[in-house]
Amino acid sequence: MSGHSSYEPKTGIERWLDTRLxxxxxxxxxxxxxxxxxxxxxxxxxxxxxMCLGIQIVTGIVLAMHYVPHxxxxxxxxxxxxxxxxxxxxVRYMHANGASMFFIAVYIxxxxxxxxxxxxxxxxxxxxxxCVIYLLMMATAFMGYVLPWGQMSFHGAxxxxxxxxxxxxxxxxxxxxLWGGFAVDNATLNRFFSLHFLxxxxxxxxxxxxxxxxxxxxxxxxxxxxxxxxxxxVPFHPYYTVKDGxxxxxxxLMFATFVFFQPNALxxxxxxxxxxxxxxxxxxxxxxxxxxxxxxxxAVPDKLMGVLLMFGxxxxxxxxxxxxTSKVRSMRYRPTAxxxxxxxxxxxxxxxxxxGRLPDDPVIPGISTFQLxxxxxxxxxxxxxxxxxxxxxxxxxxxxxxxLTETPLPQPESISAPVLSHPANAPAGAAASPEKRx
Amino acid sequence: xxxxxLILAAFGLAFVAGPAFASAGPKEPRQASWSFEGPFGKFDQxxxxxxxxxxxxxxxxxxxxxxxxxxxxxxxxxxFYDDKYPNPNDNPYVKSIAKDxxxxxxxxxxxxxxxxxxxxxxxxxxxxANEAAxxxxxxxxxxxxxxxxxxxxxxxxxxxxxxxxxxxxxxxGLEVPPNQYYNPYMxxxxxxxxxxxxxxxxxxxxxxxxxxxxxxxxxxxGTKSTVDQQAKDVVAFLAWASEPKQTERKQFxxxxxxxxxxxxxxxWVSYRRIWRNxxx
Numbered sequence: 263m264s265g266h267s268s269y270e271p272k273t274g275i276e277r278w279l280d281t282r283l284x285x286x287x288x289x290x291x292x293x294x295x296x297x298x299x300x301x302x303x304x305x306x307x308x309x310x311x312x313m314c315l316g317i318q319i320v321t322g323i324v325l326a327m328h329y330v331p332h333x334x335x336x337x338x339x340x341x342x343x344x345x346x347x348x349x350x351x352x353v354r355y356m357h358a359n360g361a362s363m364f365f366i367a368v369y370i371x372x373x374x375x376x377x378x379x380x381x382x383x384x385x386x387x388x389x390x391x392x393c394v395i396y397l398l399m400m401a402t403a404f405m406g407y408v409l410p411w412g413q414m415s416f417h418g419a420x421x422x423x424x425x426x427x428x429x430x431x432x433x434x435x436x437x438x439x440l441w442g443g444f445a446v447d448n449a450t451l452n453r454f455f456s457l458h459f460l461x462x463x464x465x466x467x468x469x470x471x472x473x474x475x476x477x478x479x480x481x482x483x484x485x486x487x488x489x490x491x492x493x494x495x496v497p498f499h500p501y502y503t504v505k506d507g508x509x510x511x512x513x514x515l516m517f518a519t520f521v522f523f524q525p526n527a528l529x530x531x532x533x534x535x536x537x538x539x540x541x542x543x544x545x546x547x548x549x550x551x552x553x554x555x556x557x558x559x560x561a562v563p564d565k566l567m568g569v570l571l572m573f574g575x576x577x578x579x580x581x582x583x584x585x586x587t588s589k590v591r592s593m594r595y596r597p598t599a600x601x602x603x604x605x606x607x608x609x610x611x612x613x614x615x616x617x618g619r620l621p622d623d624p625v626i627p628g629i630s631t632f633q634l635x636x637x638x639x640x641x642x643x644x645x646x647x648x649x650x651x652x653x654x655x656x657x658x659x660x661x662x663x664x665x666l667t668e669t670p671l672p673q674p675e676s677i678s679a680p681v682l683s684h685p686a687n688a689p690a691g692a693a694a695s696p697e698k699r700x
Numbered sequence: 701x702x703x704x705x706l707i708l709a710a711f712g713l714a715f716v717a718g719p720a721f722a723s724a725g726p727k728e729p730r731q732a733s734w735s736f737e738g739p740f741g742k743f744d745q746x747x748x749x750x751x752x753x754x755x756x757x758x759x760x761x762x763x764x765x766x767x768x769x770x771x772x773x774x775x776x777x778x779x780f781y782d783d784k785y786p787n788p789n790d791n792p793y794v795k796s797i798a799k800d801x802x803x804x805x806x807x808x809x810x811x812x813x814x815x816x817x818x819x820x821x822x823x824x825x826x827x828x829a830n831e832a833a834x835x836x837x838x839x840x841x842x843x844x845x846x847x848x849x850x851x852x853x854x855x856x857x858x859x860x861x862x863x864x865x866x867x868x869x870x871x872x873g874l875e876v877p878p879n880q881y882y883n884p885y886m887x888x889x890x891x892x893x894x895x896x897x898x899x900x901x902x903x904x905x906x907x908x909x910x911x912x913x914x915x916x917x918x919x920x921x922g923t924k925s926t927v928d929q930q931a932k933d934v935v936a937f938l939a940w941a942s943e944p945k946q947t948e949r950k951q952f953x954x955x956x957x958x959x960x961x962x963x964x965x966x967x968w969v970s971y972r973r974i975w976r977n978x979x980x
Contacts, residue, residue, distance in 0.1 A: 299978055338767065341847070352952070504974050507970075511963050515964065518953065518956050
């Protein structure tokens with residue numbers, strides 16, 4: 263890790279250990295890590311996410327002690343957990359709602375990174391590791407949703423695994439290989455359970471790399487300006503342990519509201535109907551956190567192109583550090599970028615909204631405009647297309663060009679500068695240095 | 701200003717479209733109020749007992765509840781729970797209810813299938829031996845298992861209550877197929893059977909004949925046995941059966957919320973104190 267260590271072994275045992283396995287030093291350095299003192303509450307979601315992963319792993323291990331991964335018993339074993347296992351309802355509802363909480367937190371964490379330019383040099387690897395975690399999370403959540411073997415579990419699994427069938431030549435073989443047979447069946451359920459158990463530990467591994475990569479350049483901060491001196495930082499503990507702790511307690515209050523009072527609000531009622539391959543539900547809808555990608559998939563009339571675009575939407579994130587040409591990290595000093603970012607968040611929300619509706623549903627009810635190609639202009643599918651175009655346009659057109667053409671606002675000299683002369687008690691711009699670009 | 705306006709306008713566009721979904725579907729369920737609603741809601745034990753009687757005397761003729769055992773009836777917040785019998789297997793009501801049923805078993809000496817009296821550990825016996833038998837007796841339709849019914853439908857309690865009380869004569873021009881009944885709360889599409897003028901009626905066909913009638917079930921506590929009362933009571937019973945730990949969950953939840961609020965308050969005070977000398 264970067265920086266010098268301020269740890270002084272005090273006892274004989276500590277000195278003995280320190281020359282052999284400096285694990286106490288390692289922990290002390292983590293707690294002492296110099297952290298910018300101006301981090302706002304958007305920065306607390308890293309800690310919240312670590313807690314979410316912990317909750318999912320602990321509750322998941324307990325669930326696995328009672329769950330039966332077999333098409334004939336899976337549904338009933340989940341209900342048995344809810345009825346006959348002591349506090350099984352609590353463990354299962356925490357796990358099911360915990361997945362949604364995990365995604366709420368990860369989306370906020372990602373939007374924070376996008377807004378404050380946390381993906382820019384020297385944090386590209388840190389960002390990419392985050393994208394890997396996100397991908398693993400999506401795979402884990404998808405397979406976890408299949409395990410209760412309700413109607414939506416089964417038919418969701420059919421739809422998603424069939425996407426790979428769109429690949430030319432190898433598509434069918436890949437699908438058969440994923441299924442472990444010629445249809446979604448017991449073999450599929452078994453392997454999904456096995457992988458659902460494995461992937462969280464892979465996530466935990468990548469999280470360690472993510473934190474390692476964070477501790478080399480240190481935290482970004484809301485100004486985006488590098489740490490210049492000791493004045494700019496505070497030790498992680500107790501300053502950020504207490505701030506993260508406070509944010510975690512608020513997050514847990516929201517979490518608990520769902521678990522105890524609305525445990526099924528985020529799920530689909532149809533998933534309490536046992537899976538029946540012969541009866542397809544009226545609307546197959548993924549969980550809310552996949553809806554934006556589902557909308558992108560359905561926006562494209564060609565199946566293969568839809569699948570490629572859906573995966574492309576995530577691939578964009580991986581190459582983002584090299585798409586954004588601006589040298590200014592924080593959008594606080596990029597007023598035009600701020601506007602486009604706001605529209606990007608809106609596009610993501612619209613995609614999520616469209617993903618939960620039928621493609622032919624009208625956007626404005628009761629009005630039919632005119633047929634444009636394959637659908638009415640006033641339909642979800644066209645709204646998804648507009649939002650999809652903006653989603654990709656933001657990455658491949660707006661961010662590369664904007665960085666070269668915009669005129670950013672002056673950035674502060676250091677992290678401490680705007681703090682010491684807060685706009686509330688200083689004339690505007692007094693602390694700001696002349697414009698710094700490039 | 702322009703920026704804010706743009707964003708607001710786009711939000712408006714996205715959310716104005718909300719109610720469109722309801723236009724083609726079944727009628728919105730009737731809204732009854734339930735004692736088990738809300739964060740402090742609890743089951744009304746007398747109502748759940750009446751509901752069990754409705755289930756047993758009416759619904760159970762066709763619908764199974766395979767996830768429930770007789771012992772569940774005597775567990776905490778269940779219809780026959782009694783403080784004196786914390787172990788539901790000791791509860792005399794539970795024992796005597798179980799005794800009314802005969803269940804299949806295997807004779808351990810001969811291996812023959814035999815009948816024996818049910819115990820509190822047995823699950824509710826199903827009315828049909830298998831799916832084919834159930835369909836054969838019900839004009840090809842399969843009466844769904846009711847164990848988790850209230851969780852398995854959107855607005856479950858209101859929906860089941862509406863179906864049970866919502867049967868009505870089919871509108872003029874609607875031809876109801878044999879062994880089917882018209883119900884405006886049932887999801888479906890009746891346009892192929894509609895010969896009348898104007899809009900196609902909302903709702904769909906259901907294979908279940910109207911199951912409830914006035915005085916069909918005699919309530920032991922003297923409650924007037926109307927269709928509406930029977931429907932409400934059986935829905936309360938089914939809501940309990942779908943989530944027998946609901947009351948425990950909510951009570952635990954209130955305590956957890958109070959704990960978390962105090963915890964958050966303490967952390968807030970600590971945060972203010974630790975950061976008091978840092979300009980940030």
